[in-house]
Amino acid sequence: MGFYNTTILPKVLDLACGTKPIAKQREKVIPQARGDVVEIGIGSGLNLPHYDPAKVRRITGIDPDDGLWHRAEPRASACDFPVDRLGLSGETLPLGDACADTVVVTYALCTIPDPVAALREMGRVLRPGGEILFTEHGRAPDLNVARWQRRIDPIWKHIAGGCQTGRDIPALFRQAGLKLARLDEMYIPGPKVLSYNYWGAATRGDL
Numbered sequence: 001m002g003f004y005n006t007t008i009l010p011k012v013l014d015l016a017c018g019t020k021p022i023a024k025q026r027e028k029v030i031p032q033a034r035g036d037v038v039e040i041g042i043g044s045g046l047n048l049p050h051y052d053p054a055k056v057r058r059i060t061g062i063d064p065d066d067g068l069w070h071r072a073e074p075r076a077s078a079c080d081f082p083v084d085r086l087g088l089s090g091e092t093l094p095l096g097d098a099c100a101d102t103v104v105v106t107y108a109l110c111t112i113p114d115p116v117a118a119l120r121e122m123g124r125v126l127r128p129g130g131e132i133l134f135t136e137h138g139r140a141p142d143l144n145v146a147r148w149q150r151r152i153d154p155i156w157k158h159i160a161g162g163c164q165t166g167r168d169i170p171a172l173f174r175q176a177g178l179k180l181a182r183l184d185e186m187y188i189p190g191p192k193v194l195s196y197n198y199w200g201a202a203t204r205g206d207l
Contacts, residue, residue: 005067005161006066006067007067009067009160009161010044010065010067010068010070010071011071013043013044013068013160013161014043014044014046014068014071017043017044017046017107018044018046019190020189021188021189021190021195022046022107022188023046024188025106025135025188025197025199026046026047026050026106026135027050028135028199029104029106029133029134029135029199029200029201030047030050030051030104030106030133031050031051031052031055032102032131032133032201033051033052033055033056033102033104033133034052034055034056034101034102035055035056035057035100035101035102035130036057036058036060036099036100036101036102037051037056037057037058037059037060037100037101037102037103037104038059038060038062038093038095038099038100038102038103038104038122038125039059039060039061039062039103039104039105040062040090040103040104040105040108040112040118040122041062041063041090041105041106041107041108041111041112042059042061042062042063042069042072042085043063043065043068043069043072043107043108044068044069044071044072044075045061045069045071045072045073045075045076045083046075047104047106048072048075048076048078048079048083049075049078051079051081053079053080053081056081057081057101058081058082058083058084059079059081059082059083059084060084060085060086060095060100061076061083061084061085061086062085062086062088062089062090062093063085063086063087064087064088064089065161066087069085069087072085089112089113089118090105090108090112090118090121090122091112091113091114091117091118091121092117092121093121093124093125095125096125097124097125098124098125098126098127098128099125099127100125100126100127100130101127101129101130102130102131102132102133103122103125103126103130103131103132103133104132104133104134105118105122105132105133105134105136106134106135106136107135107136107137108136109134109136109138109167109169109172110136110137110138110163110164110165110167111161111162111163111164112162113162115167115172116172116175116176119132119172119173119175119176119178120176120177122176122178123176123177123178123204123205126203126204128204130203130204131181131201131202131203132178132201132202132203133200133201134169134198134199134200134201134202135197135198135199136167136169136197136198136199137165137194137195137196137197137198138165138166138167138168138169138196138197138198139166139167139168139169139196140166140187140192140193140196141196142192145192145193145196146166148192148193149165149166149193150166152165152193153165153166165193165194166193169198170183170198173202177204177205177206178202178203178204178205179202179203179204179205180200180201180202181200181201181202181203182200182201183198183199183200184198184199184200185197185198185199
């Protein structure tokens with residue numbers, strides 16, 4: 001699994017997360033980011049071309065995968081703003097309270113081992129008036145599709161870098177004490193077990 005995880009999987013994830021339907025989802029949320037941005041699960045940098053350089057001051061990317069970040073470096077170099085990366089997961093961020101105007105998380109909550117802890121950290125580093133922008137795949141509303149998600153997850157997460165297909169994305173935000181300010185959801189093109197998408201914005205629930 002070492003060679004697979006370090007060499008093959010980063011290429012597969014970069015291709016899978018760079019499809020046209022997913023790119024369209026990124027286009028819906030990423031241009032809304034502003035100011036100092038923390039991106040959770042920056043991966044291979046597929047969001048970077050979608051940021052508006054007139055709005056963004058700096059991006060701090062969070063991701064533990066060195067192989068994916070290696071693929072992100074050319075995209076980061078092409079940006080008109082500085083992009084830094086911290087090589088760790090999102091559950092414990094070495095960042096101060098209220099240091100980000102925007103937190104971005106796309107197609108990462110499916111993989112983070114403790115997504116609620118990560119979302120709490122996102123709320124902690126968010127400044128008052130800031131937003132957490134997100135687009136994620138998750139639990140389908142159709143019972144038959146949801147059953148298949150439960151069936152495949154024990155195997156799927158081992159071959160897809162920890163990804164789980166059926167996480168209840170809105171529930172994770174609520175469990176973390178965050179408020180969903182905007183939420184849309186629908187199937188996008190692709191296998192139904194992987195293509196039910198949630199996207200929108202969340203704010204700190206204590207404000």
